[in-house]
Amino acid sequence: MAAGRTYPYSERQTLEEARSWWMEPPPGKTVVAADDAGTIVGSAKMGPNRPGRGAHVATASFIVDPAHQGKGAGRALGEHVLGWCRAEGFHGT
Template sequence: MSPPLSIREADPRDWPRIYPFFSSIVAAGETYAFPEGLSLEEALPWWMERPPGLTVVAVDADGTMLGSAKMGPNRPGRGSHVATASFLVDPAHQGRGVGRKLGEYMVGWARREGYHGIQFNAVVETNTVAVRLWQSLGFHIIGTVPEAFDHPKHGRVGLHVMFQRL
């Protein structure tokens, strides 16, 4: 059984603790199309959301940073009734249910905030762990953009668009 974890709103002081796993996940090139090689300062606006969005962190009982998620409207204006989100789990803490807890938190947040649905714009099709997780939380693949992601091992692979009506 995994030790308990809590999810809380990220504080700007959390960013230096998020950045190491943000940069390692981006450098691995398997799940995100963020620019590579971003410095601590350059990467900050790519992850730390401003209102109406929110960035949260998952920490264990001793304060160890396990992961983070960012969430907010998928599009401004007439698209702002649909939420979106992105998730990071520190590779050193994968397999502990952190991604599931962050996903459950995000779905609850979107409901509380009155969103009509949640759209994930770009889930790499070879990221089968994430695809299965989102499906288990009620998301459906509504389409796949073929060869839209340049994976370092698999070459050009598809990006799933996933959706859940709330």
């Protein structure tokens, strides 16, 4: 994000500002991926794409620390999100 190639948020935002848009409220959720040492290397948030008639379709956002890219964190997050969406009954027609 700091390089400005992904999410369009200010590079000067505070942790509290970032928390308000990244921490997905119920019925959605936010998860992290950690390495073997317990260091957080990535995160994903997921939930309904839109309220009302769009609530049956899920959306998700992902972020992986560039120092840990290519090591499977993004794939693990994606697989977790897809499983969660299926288990929660999201579907598109």
